[in-house]
Amino acid sequence: MSVQKLNNTELQQGTPASASWHRDFADTNTIYIGKLPEEMNEHDLLIMFSQYGVPTAVHLARDSYTGKSKCFAFLTYEAWESTVLAVDNFDSWNITPKNRLRVNHAYYKGRSEGPNDDEMEKWEKAVQEELLNKDFAK
Template structure:
């Protein structure tokens, strides 16, 4: 399972997320998507933790919390769906 973290400040780094989520358990992976054209963070991230119970504790504690002047959303991540990719011209 993975945790979706949304409504993040564009200034947030993987290290910032690690600092916050490590309070709830061992982090396996953090993915911070960036815009392909600008390289800028897209305002959300995914955090995968060692145990599902750790992810549940992080969701319970952090969903709706104010962090870096934003109210963040923390939910179980939905499985990725394969959308058709269109060639952009």
Template sequence: SVTKEIHRINAGEIDRNISTSASWHAQYKDSPYIFIGNIPYDLTEGDIITIFSQFGEVLDLQLVRNKQTGESKGFAFLRYEDQRSTILAVDNLNNFTLLGRTLRVDHASAETKDGEKRTGMNAAPPLLRGG
């Protein structure tokens, strides 16, 4: 499977003492965001947070919805507390089949294409939000 191949490659990099800066993940070292595509339309924000929280503390989730109907468009942006969680999520859930749909999970910039900061549903626990 793809996941096993990724783990094999990662293990090989560790065995050969290849620095983390040589990894393709390094270009996203400053962004705690991931893009999640091809999400089953009936999943809620809570469902997505539950799935992705196995790789780290989720602070923010923006599930993109149709402005008129409120229905999911099948993609989202998620922010982790620790950027290293993005690597685990990308390596483990990209190409994962969920409810008959193959997820696309990739690193994402902390800014939108218009240069604005991403915002969504604040999923941080109260202690991390300062409340």
């Protein structure tokens, strides 16, 4: 069932926030973002998703050989409530005419080892430094 259908059902039934389906994911501050345009990068995601809270980590899945985006990402927020806002507001949002975002709660397992592991590790460290040096709460 889509996020919008779940939310509409809860709204119609008068489900209190404490019993919302979102509560099933109260133990994770991470969201999955799918159907991204190939040209989007981590910085774009941080800017876009920071409107609902403070991001603490972002991982854009990339091909281990080419470095090209696989068009999905995981983003972690400082607060769980931010995940609810991001899921409710960005799921099914048309970012381009060809890209209708899929956003949902997620558990991020981390990346697997690959042939360009050193380069990917350097890139992820650079992204983490960017997160530490920017105040996305503003």
